[in-house]
Amino acid sequence: MRKELGIFLLLAALCAVVAVVNPRFLGAANLQNMARLIGMYGIFSIGLGIVIITGGIDLSVGSIFALLGVVLAMLLTDQGWPGPLGAITVVAGSMGLGLLHGLLITRIGLQPFIVTLCGLLFYRGLARFVAEDETKGFGSARGFETLQSAATESVLGVPMPFVLLLVIAAIMWVVLHRSVYGRYLFAVGKNEEAARYSGVRTRRIITGAYVISGALAGIAGVLIAFYTNSIAPSTHGNFNELYGIAAAVLGGCSLRGGEGSILGILIGTALLQVLQNLVNLLGIPSSLNFAVMGAVILVGVIADELFKRRPSKGLSNAIS
Amino acid sequence: MTITPPVLEMAGITKRFSGVVALDQVNLTVGQGEVVALIGENGAGKSTLMKILGGVHAPDAGTIRVGGTPVIIRSVGDAMARGIGFVHQELNVLDNLDIAGNVFLGREPVHGGPLRLIDRKRLHAETDALLERLGIGVSSRTSLAALSLAQRQMVEIARALSQNARLVLMDEPTSSLTLSETERLLQVVTELRAQGVSIIYISHRLGEVEQIADRVEVLRDGKNAGTLTGEGIRHDALVTLMVGRDIAAADKAQAAATKTPRFQVRGLQTARYPERTVSFSIGAGEILGFAGLVGAGRTEVAQALFGVERARGGSVLLDNKAISITSPQDAIASGIYLIPEDRRRFGLITDMVLRENVTLPALRRVAPAGLIQRGAEQETARNACGSLNVKAPSVEATASTLSGGNQQKVVLAKWLSLGPKVLLFDEPTRGIDVGAKAEIYEQMRTLARAGAAILMISSDMEEILHVSDRVAVMHEGGITGVLDRADFSEEAIMRLAVGRTEKAKAVAAA
Numbered sequence: 001m002r003k004e005l006g007i008f009l010l011l012a013a014l015c016a017v018v019a020v021v022n023p024r025f026l027g028a029a030n031l032q033n034m035a036r037l038i039g040m041y042g043i044f045s046i047g048l049g050i051v052i053i054t055g056g057i058d059l060s061v062g063s064i065f066a067l068l069g070v071v072l073a074m075l076l077t078d079q080g081w082p083g084p085l086g087a088i089t090v091v092a093g094s095m096g097l098g099l100l101h102g103l104l105i106t107r108i109g110l111q112p113f114i115v116t117l118c119g120l121l122f123y124r125g126l127a128r129f130v131a132e133d134e135t136k137g138f139g140s141a142r143g144f145e146t147l148q149s150a151a152t153e154s155v156l157g158v159p160m161p162f163v164l165l166l167v168i169a170a171i172m173w174v175v176l177h178r179s180v181y182g183r184y185l186f187a188v189g190k191n192e193e194a195a196r197y198s199g200v201r202t203r204r205i206i207t208g209a210y211v212i213s214g215a216l217a218g219i220a221g222v223l224i225a226f227y228t229n230s231i232a233p234s235t236h237g238n239f240n241e242l243y244g245i246a247a248a249v250l251g252g253c254s255l256r257g258g259e260g261s262i263l264g265i266l267i268g269t270a271l272l273q274v275l276q277n278l279v280n281l282l283g284i285p286s287s288l289n290f291a292v293m294g295a296v297i298l299v300g301v302i303a304d305e306l307f308k309r310r311p312s313k314g315l316s317n318a319i320s
Numbered sequence: 321m322t323i324t325p326p327v328l329e330m331a332g333i334t335k336r337f338s339g340v341v342a343l344d345q346v347n348l349t350v351g352q353g354e355v356v357a358l359i360g361e362n363g364a365g366k367s368t369l370m371k372i373l374g375g376v377h378a379p380d381a382g383t384i385r386v387g388g389t390p391v392i393i394r395s396v397g398d399a400m401a402r403g404i405g406f407v408h409q410e411l412n413v414l415d416n417l418d419i420a421g422n423v424f425l426g427r428e429p430v431h432g433g434p435l436r437l438i439d440r441k442r443l444h445a446e447t448d449a450l451l452e453r454l455g456i457g458v459s460s461r462t463s464l465a466a467l468s469l470a471q472r473q474m475v476e477i478a479r480a481l482s483q484n485a486r487l488v489l490m491d492e493p494t495s496s497l498t499l500s501e502t503e504r505l506l507q508v509v510t511e512l513r514a515q516g517v518s519i520i521y522i523s524h525r526l527g528e529v530e531q532i533a534d535r536v537e538v539l540r541d542g543k544n545a546g547t548l549t550g551e552g553i554r555h556d557a558l559v560t561l562m563v564g565r566d567i568a569a570a571d572k573a574q575a576a577a578t579k580t581p582r583f584q585v586r587g588l589q590t591a592r593y594p595e596r597t598v599s600f601s602i603g604a605g606e607i608l609g610f611a612g613l614v615g616a617g618r619t620e621v622a623q624a625l626f627g628v629e630r631a632r633g634g635s636v637l638l639d640n641k642a643i644s645i646t647s648p649q650d651a652i653a654s655g656i657y658l659i660p661e662d663r664r665r666f667g668l669i670t671d672m673v674l675r676e677n678v679t680l681p682a683l684r685r686v687a688p689a690g691l692i693q694r695g696a697e698q699e700t701a702r703n704a705c706g707s708l709n710v711k712a713p714s715v716e717a718t719a720s721t722l723s724g725g726n727q728q729k730v731v732l733a734k735w736l737s738l739g740p741k742v743l744l745f746d747e748p749t750r751g752i753d754v755g756a757k758a759e760i761y762e763q764m765r766t767l768a769r770a771g772a773a774i775l776m777i778s779s780d781m782e783e784i785l786h787v788s789d790r791v792a793v794m795h796e797g798g799i800t801g802v803l804d805r806a807d808f809s810e811e812a813i814m815r816l817a818v819g820r821t822e823k824a825k826a827v828a829a830a
Binding site: 180181190191196198199200201258 | 626681690734
């Protein structure tokens with residue numbers, strides 16, 4: 001809980017500063033836009049967080065967005081598939097890729113970093129090939145307005161992606177923090193061998209995490225595709241996996257595994273989007289965008305490390 | 321007696337940690353060429369005293385004299401500069417270097433010149449000389465990765481000697497060694513003594529202490545509890561001083577074990593020794609000791625029976641019914657549980673709290689519909705820990721904060737509530753103090769009385785002789801003999817452990 005509090009205070013302070021310097025920050029349009037982005041990024045960040053809790057990593061998310069995006073656009077416009085069928089197909093495809101990653105990691109024993117790095121390269125290349133390196137979009141095609149509205153509309157002023165995020169976060173909170181599966185995830189992340197010696201089916205648990213991450217990346221990918229409405233296969237989704245990893249780590253997930261919370265990931269996601277927004281609103285040259293994010297994340301984790309160190313002093317007591 | 325002042329003299333050492341007195345006016349003197357054993361239960365203050373000697377903690381009161389001169393020790397480096405070397409329980413050696421590289425790590429002899437290139441010739445010559453002094457028949461160029469645990473320990477000793485240590489502190493040096501390796505180490509200790517090197521020897525194994533110590537200092541609750549010398553160093557006297565009371569000798573194993581075999585293993589083949597098969601049976605209520613040298617394949621048998629390593633062949637019968645075990649889930653479903661050798665790696669998730677550890681194997685029992693009921697979970701954990709007398713502030717304590725003995729009880733607590741039919745203990749009391757040991761033996765006996773079949777792998781000869789109803793001895797993947805209680809003796813077991821079967825009874829293959 002303390003970990004979330006620290007990052008939450010950082011978020012609150014940042015919001016306060018931006019709001020004071022540029023009151024437009026609190027304008028309805030700006031908040032709405034931010035909430036929409038938080039919604040889309042938050043959904044796949046949760047998936048990444050769960051993978052990280054098992055001690056793994058998923059670098060392929062951004063490329064999966066590109067691949068899903070062009071496939072979805074082509075299915076709906078060129079092939080004339082009904083919207084829901086197209087969406088379900090690509091989400092299922094994304095889950096399939098997650099399953100593949102999970103099996104390569106648990107059955108063949110490859111390192112998650114390597115497997116998903118290969119995915120990052122492979123899916124990007126595949127997306128460009130499938131789209132013949134042309135930007136794909138949904139143009140003026142009809143028949144999937146309801147689906148589109150999930151990315152672009154709002155209910156009672158709250159953007160749909162944000163609402164979706166809240167629903168997904170609630171479900172995943174129960175899964176991670178209350179269910180048997182969630183406990184197994186933490187156990188596997190902390191000590192896979194000891195979990196196995198306790199009868200936990202560790203390979204299934206880990207594979208499951210990649211499938212969940214695939215599912216959430218699929219949902220987020222569909223939303224992002226509709227949101228941008230134009231998918232350039234060579235750039236769509238670039239670096240997005242790093243946003244997710246950064247959000248999870250800022251939110252308290254340890255890359256060593258076994259630590260993290262849904263609440264932390266949500267706050268981490270929000271923090272990153274506020275930072276993006278800050279660059280725009282404070283008139284910082286947008287070329288510095290990544291530099292600002294990198295610096296703030298670094299300061300955040302240093303502060304966290306220093307906080308952690310202090311109370312552990314004096315614990316080196318006499319128990320031999 | 322002699323004019324030379326003692327090598328080490330610690331007097332009136334007192335240390336408090338946030339108000340709690342860890343050491344209270346403790347004295348410890350070590351003469352030249354003297355082997356002093358320092359014993360006491362966990363928490364008695366041995367480690368604190370040694371950390372003060374190593375400069376990790378500063379004493380609140382008291383003086384330390386080395387060779388008669390008062391000194392202040394601020395770091396391990398300080399201690400080494402004054403001729404005190406340390407051989408730790410957890411080995412501090414680097415796998416990726418050779419022996420010479422480890423022995424002289426940080427103090428490599430260098431050629432002159434700005435590049436400070438390592439003088440390899442001198443490095444190896446000096447290391448080889450040390451290895452010879454210790455009587456290890458390996459070259460200084462051998463990679464650490466190729467060495468056994470015992471040999472690595474010798475490397476640590478060589479490192480201490482390379483710094484001209486006049487006093488070497490050994491903290492539980494034999495806790496992971498086999499019987500023959502232990503013998504070798506004790507021999508080295510004796511040789512070092514003859515060379516005038518003094519030794520502080522910390523161990524829970526009282527047999528070793530009896531064998532080599534010139535003097536024993538016993539600590540209890542942070543105070544000197546007594547000193548024994550020469551003939552006075554006897555097992556019962558040591559125990560009495562350590563615990564401050566007489567431990568009722570754990571009830572001798574009883575032949576009351578029923579003869580009906582509860583657990584039968586036939587022709588088991590492990591991946592480590594595919595050409596050998598292992599067969600044995602354990603009756604309900606029986607404790608079968610598994611003796612042998614490390615590497616004899618005992619752990620592999622236990623791992624195959626628990627399903628963490630797949631067996632190459634063989635069959636397993638539980639209550640005369642054949643069962644198939646290909647995963648830990650299979651074993652657990654049949655009521656066969658393993659208490660593994662390395663509890664911090666395999667037995668527990670040390671970063672998790674006791675509650676989470678205890679309920680992990682049967683989480684679904686406290687999670688109807690897949691959602692964990694915190695109240696039920698806590699109660700389960702509390703009951704399990706309570707019945708084993710685990711000493712912890714609460715079930716919400718992190719497992720890593722517990723002592724070794726209490727951690728082992730938590731591992732046991734995981735299985736206890738599941739109604740064990742067969743328990744496989746692998747080195748159940750390694751690194752555990754006398755008090756907790758007695759409790760674990762008692763618990764094993766209680767489980768046996770309730771009808772469980774118990775397999776106990778142990779490299780501790782006292783433990784094997786004391787706890788087992790029968791002893792099976794393994795050598796290079798096969799069972800060389802099974803001894804009944806009447807035939808128990810250290811010699812008989814050792815003979816079988818090194819593979820001499822001629823004098824043993826015919827193997828009672830089930």
